[in-house]
Amino acid sequence: MNESYVFYQGKIVEEKEVSISIRCKAFNYGLACFEGIRAYWDEENEQLYTFRLREHYERFLQSCKTLYINLPYTVDELIEATIELLRKNNFKTTTYIRPIAYKGADKIGPTLFDDDDRIVIYCQPMGSYTGKTELKVAVTSWARIEDNMLPPRTKATAAYLNSGLASLEVLRKGYDEAIFLTRNGHVCEGPGENIFMVRKGKLITPPPSDNILEGITRDTVILLAKNELGLEVVERSVARTELYAAEELFFSGTAMEVTPIIEVDDRVIGSGEHGEISTKIKELFFGITTGKNPKYAHFCTPVYEK
Numbered sequence: 001m002n003e004s005y006v007f008y009q010g011k012i013v014e015e016k017e018v019s020i021s022i023r024c025k026a027f028n029y030g031l032a033c034f035e036g037i038r039a040y041w042d043e044e045n046e047q048l049y050t051f052r053l054r055e056h057y058e059r060f061l062q063s064c065k066t067l068y069i070n071l072p073y074t075v076d077e078l079i080e081a082t083i084e085l086l087r088k089n090n091f092k093t094t095t096y097i098r099p100i101a102y103k104g105a106d107k108i109g110p111t112l113f114d115d116d117d118r119i120v121i122y123c124q125p126m127g128s129y130t131g132k133t134e135l136k137v138a139v140t141s142w143a144r145i146e147d148n149m150l151p152p153r154t155k156a157t158a159a160y161l162n163s164g165l166a167s168l169e170v171l172r173k174g175y176d177e178a179i180f181l182t183r184n185g186h187v188c189e190g191p192g193e194n195i196f197m198v199r200k201g202k203l204i205t206p207p208p209s210d211n212i213l214e215g216i217t218r219d220t221v222i223l224l225a226k227n228e229l230g231l232e233v234v235e236r237s238v239a240r241t242e243l244y245a246a247e248e249l250f251f252s253g254t255a256m257e258v259t260p261i262i263e264v265d266d267r268v269i270g271s272g273e274h275g276e277i278s279t280k281i282k283e284l285f286f287g288i289t290t291g292k293n294p295k296y297a298h299f300c301t302p303v304y305e306k
């Protein structure tokens with residue numbers, strides 16, 4: 001991807017022009033936070049649509065605030081920069097956008113104040129995250145980080161070591177993805193996605209107080225389930241063995257999109273097939289990512305001028 005353009009410190013430049021010092025605090029201590037955003041390519045209209053760009057940048061600036069990273073940009077300016085960057089790269093395929101805000105100073109010590117704060121945004125084509133339409137997962141032995149430890153809400157880069165260790169453990173054993181429990185044993189989320197369970201016809205998902213990232217896809221799923229399927233959606237703590245008793249399970253996330261889970265810890269979930277509710281939610285989700293549903297068209301921003 002070295003030939004792509006990136007947004008770096010207020011300018012769109014070629015990726016090869018950007019370098020980071022080996023002494024940079026983001027590299028040495030993980031003092032950085034990021035976002036993951038998708039833009040969906042619509043072949044029919046030959047248009048690229050970013051999905052919920054505003055919500056992603058609102059969360060990004062909130063993460064920056066917690067980490068004391070001061071960027072001189074508003075949400076609107078970041079939206080504008082992202083659209084300009086996508087145009088410059090001229091991608092005509094579904095694309096992943098990765099903004100990172102970081103402590104750039106090359107000083108010893110993990111201090112979060114008086115630093116050289118920087119931003120870079122890069123993007124790259126991205127299809128299916130796992131290449132699979134259904135997943136066999138396992139609960140990891142690594143506990144999820146906590147809000148008062150390394151806040152999952154901030155999408156801090158350092159937090160993804162927790163995710164990496166969990167994925168490493170279960171992927172090496174042949175599973176497709178991990179599920180974290182909190183330190184007190186509540187179901188939390190995947191390494192990069194939220195989790196939903198269907199039990200007795202209700203849609204249930206762990207609450208923010210169980211140390212999840214407040215996912216934008218999660219929010220979209222909740223909206224669609226309530227508004228389009230008339231489902232009751234409950235945010236509450238979930239016990240590990242409730243997963244085994246679930247009628248349906250699925251992950252939600254920008255990279256993961258909506259993907260059914262058919263096994264947990266070698267127990268078959270429901271019938272072992274894609275459940276009815278998961279399938280409907282997945283269809284509804286993909287029906288709104290390219291602006292085709294007028295009710296949710298405000299989630300989609302067209303990139304190319306027509």
Ligand SMILES: Cc1ncc(COP(=O)(O)O)c(C=O)c1O
Nearest residue numbers: 192193194213215216217253254
């Ligand atoms: C730990 C974690 N949980 C959940 C999600 C899903 O969030 P979103 O739907 O906003 O992508 C992500 C992805 O950003 C994540 O990294």
